[in-house]
Amino acid sequence: MSSRDLLDLIWIVPALPLLGAVVLLLFGKRIGEPLAGWIATGLVGLAFGASLVMFFAMLDLPTDVRVNVMTLYTWLPAGTLHVDMGFYADTLSVTWILLITGVGSLIHLYSIGYMHGDERYSRFFAYLNLFVFSMLMLVLGSSFLVTFLGWEGVGLCSYLLISHWFERNAAAVAGKKAFVTNRVGDVGFLLAMFLIFASYGSLSYASMPVGAKAISGGTATAIALLLLLAAVGKSAQIPLHLWLPDAMEGPTPVSALIHAATMVTAGVFLLCRAHVFLDVSSDAMTVVAWIGGITALLAGTVAILQPDIKRALAYSTVSQLGYMFLAVGIGAYSAAVFMVLCHAFYKGCLFLGAGSVIHGNHDVQDMRVMGRFRKFMPYTALSMVVAWLAIAGVPPLSGFFSKDEIISQAFLRDDYGLWVIGIIGAAFTAVYMTRLIFLTFYGNARYEALPVISGGSGEEVAVEEHEVDITDDADSDPSPTVSYGDPVPAPVGHPPHESPPVMVFPIATLAFLAAIGGIMNLPFTNLEWLDKWLESSFRGVPEVSPDSFIGGFALEMLTFAIALCGILFAYTLYKKGLARADRDPLNEKLGPIAPVLGNAYYYDEGVSRLVGGPGRAVAGWLDRVVDTKIIDGAVNGVGSLFGLMSRGVQQLQDGRVRRYALAIAVGAGAGLLYVVIWLGR
């Protein structure tokens, strides 16, 4: 069997999780609790094995022909639009399927423990498998339309899994919010596809034009910006980032798999896949880079004050995704992919670790009532500490290589503004991650029996929604920490405990990967394996390397130094934990801007006000005037016009047979007369 024959079997990779989803949806209830999880995990594990085979088959091909397109069947033969259900295997998509199935199978394994005793256990795994299938279709699709199929599939699974505990209203609402926000981006995807088809007559990647000669600048800019809109929605970038923090209502494995490691990187994948359009449009590149940079910075500033461990990680994810967009925007595609891989490792580990903390702490997610957990869950603590050092950019862990490569690439490509933003963002990353680790695992133990003093005079009822009335709190309390309701510890007498091995193993594995992930792409000549591997997918993209090794080294050390400052700053603030559960030292230091950051710049509230106020009014006006009067009026008007016309004709058909006979007789007589008189002349 040659490598190409093997690569033609790539359909097996998505088929395995699809099989799992179908089996579990049909027979899940009968299969029951432990087995359903093992089936799902086993199939994704098998898909990982198949992906490995694909990887080696791809490695076997000569570097300049590392593309294999196979067509399963014709999906849509519609005139000039001809779409095949096909798979496009190149180094980019093979990288992604390794990531999806590898991290995916670890998270499936973890879910077996995490979802233990859940009411809808088998359905959870069915959706998780369906998600893996959709994500694989997204990255393997041979055309924009097949990718779009997967794109919508992952959106659907994201919705279903965020709302897994739909009995909780917040979960149901968060699912809807994610779904609706993603639709905004999907409009961009659809319009981009229309434009691509109208301009080039095909949607398949293999027939995309290459180079500035084949693509006019204006069209490329339009396509790239529309695809960017889609990517911004899926990858939770400003201004469509608001769904991701709320998506944390879903079970933690879902947050780890979908909202950190894989689905949210689909936007980065799409931009990488469509890089031919970005390459010829420097305007679109600039927009991508700045959206990424601004998101990286602002989300980082918000993350430093979140009291909820998962929301802090969610804002961190938004920020890290911003770095990936920044990398794409400056043309450093392989750096973006490198970041995606490393981020999947360390953020997957952090989310799974957070899930383990929540699991061991009786579903309490508030970091203000944690502390000193390393005594109770040593393995989780150790893994998360490794992941923390990785994300903060401490050498030689993976985050150091991946993030610093992006930041130094920005410098080398003379984007100094983005470079400064990247460095400041790195400092914030170090601060919020250090805060998270120290609040959770170090300092004083606050998990029970701490006096909970609500801010001010104590007349407030516990505030549930973080948007509600922060200004009132700020007025009554000189140190507003309550941006999230009062901290409520777990029930007394239940100390935290370590999670079962089936959960600890994936966390530890991901921590190990987060530690050594940098090996994939070391910044030394001939050790940039990932860059070389991805070269065939990003043909024609200029590479920029530092003039000298020393120069590159100095750049990376500068970033590291700044990150170290962030770590030390947060360490001094949080090394002893919190004296009072509702007093956050960072909050007090920041003073008046703390509520602004804690509430994510009131963006969410602003959007709610805008959509709920003027937006609703406009929609109501459209409903009352345009829809009812104009559109319905036109339809009904045509109907009644024909009704009126038929009323006259209706009189002729009165049902009297003899009148019909008379009409026939008169008609026949008239016809006869006509023949006799006119034709007989």
Next chain:
Amino acid sequence: MTVASWEITTNYYLILGALLFTIGAVGLLTRRNVLVMFMCVELMLNAVNLTFVAFADALNDIRGQVIVFFVLSVAAAEVAVGLGIIVAIFRRRRGATADDLDLLKDSTS
């Protein structure tokens, strides 16, 4: 013996046919009983048949007679269906007056 030769020419047949057709047509228009109207239709059909045969003889063309066979067979079929309908009507209601059978008309207007 010079008997006035009373030769029956084609015209006689045509006049008879016209008379029969007129009787049928007038009957169809004036009578209300469905059965009688049905008989009038038959009368008209046969008047036409007579005309066809007369012309076939006069013009020495067999095709006129062929058409008559067609008309006869269609008329037979029509009788079978029509009589069936009339019987069904009689079973549902006493009497069969054509003017009463207007149920297919839109009753709302």
